[in-house]
Amino acid sequence: MNRIQQNTADWKWQLRNQIRTLHQLEALFPLSHEEKQAIIELDDLFRLGITPYYLGLMDPSDLDCPIRRQAIPLLAEKFISPQEIDDPLAEDRDMPIKGLTKRYPNRALLYLTHTCAVYCRHCTRRRKVGDPGSNNKKDQITKAVEWLRHNPHINDVILSGGDPLSWSDKRLEGLLSQIRPLVTVLRIGTRHPTTLPQRITPELSAILAKYPPIYIMTHFNHPKECTPEAAKALQMLAEAGCVLSNQAVLLKGVNDDAKTLHTLHLWLLKNRCRPYRLYHCDYTEGVSHFRVPFHRGIGIIKKLRGHSSGLALPEYMIDLPGGYGKVRVSEGKKKGNQWEFTNWEGYKITIVDE
Numbered sequence: 246m247n248r249i250q251q252n253t254a255d256w257k258w259q260l261r262n263q264i265r266t267l268h269q270l271e272a273l274f275p276l277s278h279e280e281k282q283a284i285i286e287l288d289d290l291f292r293l294g295i296t297p298y299y300l301g302l303m304d305p306s307d308l309d310c311p312i313r314r315q316a317i318p319l320l321a322e323k324f325i326s327p328q329e330i331d332d333p334l335a336e337d338r339d340m341p342i343k344g345l346t347k348r349y350p351n352r353a354l355l356y357l358t359h360t361c362a363v364y365c366r367h368c369t370r371r372r373k374v375g376d377p378g379s380n381n382k383k384d385q386i387t388k389a390v391e392w393l394r395h396n397p398h399i400n401d402v403i404l405s406g407g408d409p410l411s412w413s414d415k416r417l418e419g420l421l422s423q424i425r426p427l428v429t430v431l432r433i434g435t436r437h438p439t440t441l442p443q444r445i446t447p448e449l450s451a452i453l454a455k456y457p458p459i460y461i462m463t464h465f466n467h468p469k470e471c472t473p474e475a476a477k478a479l480q481m482l483a484e485a486g487c488v489l490s491n492q493a494v495l496l497k498g499v500n501d502d503a504k505t506l507h508t509l510h511l512w513l514l515k516n517r518c519r520p521y522r523l524y525h526c527d528y529t530e531g532v533s534h535f536r537v538p539f540h541r542g543i544g545i546i547k548k549l550r551g552h553s554s555g556l557a558l559p560e561y562m563i564d565l566p567g568g569y570g571k572v573r574v575s576e577g578k579k580k581g582n583q584w585e586f587t588n589w590e591g592y593k594i595t596i597v598d599e
Contacts, residue, residue: 255443256446260362263294263296265292265294270295274303276317279319282320287322291322298442299312299439309498310469311467312469314366315367315499316363316365322531322534327597328528330528330529333564336354342389353399355381355405358408359376359377360407369527373407397427399427399428403434408434411437414449421452425456431458435462435463436463445481461489463490468512491521493506493523493559495523495524495542501545502545507549514556522562524564525561527566533599543561570589572586580595583595
């Protein structure tokens, strides 16, 4: 692995040297026959993308390594459950202007970029991430900001992607300076503290400190991601005045046990990041092998109670397919092999428990 350990402190080097092909990956890491076949067969559907840093967290001798399973494809991704769809949260449908999704009366999500440090195999936006054609162009961003300016009832905006922190410091600050005066709550959804902690630099921290408060929504799923580099990234963000919360996804074979999540949540709290939500895996095409049944997820949360303080106990949530919004899984009603959920508007949505 020494061949990937150079320049690890440089985030731009990490992105430039992102591993994107089977040839690159097998030169650095021993792959199973299935993994090789999956990389070839899935390239047109959802490409490979792994930073040298994140690759270095993988166990080459363990096919079930939780880091490996999040980043290296399996042929199971070719199977599409009857409940899975290309755009499971109907984000593209609910765009009053291109690149900006509005679902709730006062909130909006602004999609900035297709670029991520790692193309996670459970990604909700597989249809976009890694596809340069999905990039929100400069003029589209300008139009979206203008739309926000003329819709002052939107007081909560989340910057998302891809990963917003893939933008340069200059470009990111330009956008923050425009949006910060328009909203009360400004959030950034990023997995970079997990997959590319080198991105959290003193220069970036100084920019974020100029536009308080900024709420950083991180995405740590497993204790193996809780490295000294990640801890340093969270420390810098916290010291810049950012409010840190983690949104994990419950993934079969990765973190679907109480002990793993307990360890993860304690580490997050130690590093000033609150375990905010634990999400049921979205109904994106090709991710059913990651999905944990509702009853099992509820059982895991029950096991965490009593052994964890309220600060270390995230809400177990589902973002309902079809764009009906987020609800607590515990509020669902089990009916045979189906669960019925009622969203914030009173609509009832039925889901087969897989």
